[in-house]
Amino acid sequence: MAQSKNTVRSSAKTLRILEAIHELGGVGVTELARYLDMSKATVHHHLSTLEQNEYVVNDGSTYRTGLKLLEMGERARQQSGLFEIAKHDVDELAAQTGELANLMMEEHGKGVYVHIASGEQAIRLDTRVGTRQYLHTSALGKAILAHMPEQRFEEVIDRHGLPAQTPNTVTEKAMLEKELDEIRKRGVAFDGEERAEGIRCVAAPITDNENQLVGAVSVSAPSARMKHDRFRNTIPEMVRDTATVIGINVSYS
Template sequence: MTAPANHPIKSLEKTVEIIDLLKRRRSAHLGEVAEELDLNKSTVHNHLSTLREHEYVVKDGEEYRLSLQFLHIGGVLRNEIDLYEAAKPKLDRLAEDTGALVTLATHERGLGTVLYRAKGADAVEIDTHVGSQLTLHNSALGKAILGHLPRSRVEEIVDERGLPAATESTITDEAELYDELDEVRERGWAFDDEENWRGLRCVGAPILTDEGVVKGAISISVPKSQLATDGDRQGYVDEIKSTANLIELRLAYA
């Protein structure tokens, strides 16, 4: 968990709250921002005007929204992550070969962050995009990551983030989750049986360093009918583990 600042800057906290609100709502009038954050309009106007001056917010008519400056920052950051550079061509090939949706995520602050998605010819559409943040307990990506973190760190994440249910199949019991993570660590892959999206099953594998540190994970997502048998699952497991190994080799010898 992030330690609180000893001397937080109140004006900066207000700016961050405004940015977070615009991220959630996509756009808002000045009065809506003031009402939701319980701030007076003049204070909100000053913050928004400063953000506009530095090109982090734009105004369309009477509504404010975040600018593409944030997209630029995210792109610069992603391109600095060696995992993305190593994984992208391998995921493109995997998506082409399987026709499925293939996703790469890393982890920070107890959450997963999507770095890349590759879509095959028959890929399903789900509500995630590059930059989406995901809880880790209810997806193949997340469980592949959790299964290769120290148990003490997993317990910290569960304490901080909880085990919220996305569907009726989500694991919400700590003991059940820890048992499954033991299996994930032992076999080297994770399975998501409609735990994040109804009708969708996913297979995921971790990306590990030579020292066994988990840098992220990759997954294949398909309609549940395509993962109906053990034979179906094993085919995708072989694909995802092979691709993960190729990415690990590229990271090790780049």
């Protein structure tokens, strides 16, 4: 995907600093300057602007992201519309399977977790609401890629490539395209420990009554509990049914 040339360098630096603070989970000026390969003076000036506008908080010598971003993120989630429509059904899917149920949307060529619900046996993963990930690395993402217009698919791959997350990640475009064809035929995507070792995932795309892609829903669980008929039939049927219900509700909301 072509990047716009009409960007403001100072704004780009500010955003890089904000993202770095988020990634590092709280950091001092010296460490942040080293991490970003910027001068301490530059970093300090941008931090002062961010603090003044309440996007970061200064705890003595450490800066962390402010709760203002939480308010903005929640507003963005509400504006998408899908969260409010799908939340109940995703919660039900988690309760029925006892596992982790996830709702994802695509934005800027990556998958974003919009809602995560935990069943009684659900394990904890490194994903949380707002986590962004490469689409080709998970069943959720592949379900989305499989139902994208071809041009959009090409844009996403050109922009982000196919980096590996585990030894099982599909990193060859031809192999990915073959798998996406299979996903379109069966209506469900599988993740064979491609993003996190020891974890399997089953996902289905959410489409409206005009077959427009809206997002994807999935169930994730340890590989030990995702075997045989449960992995290939029982869970996929439940996930497909949930995706269908959400799609209908999206169409007539």
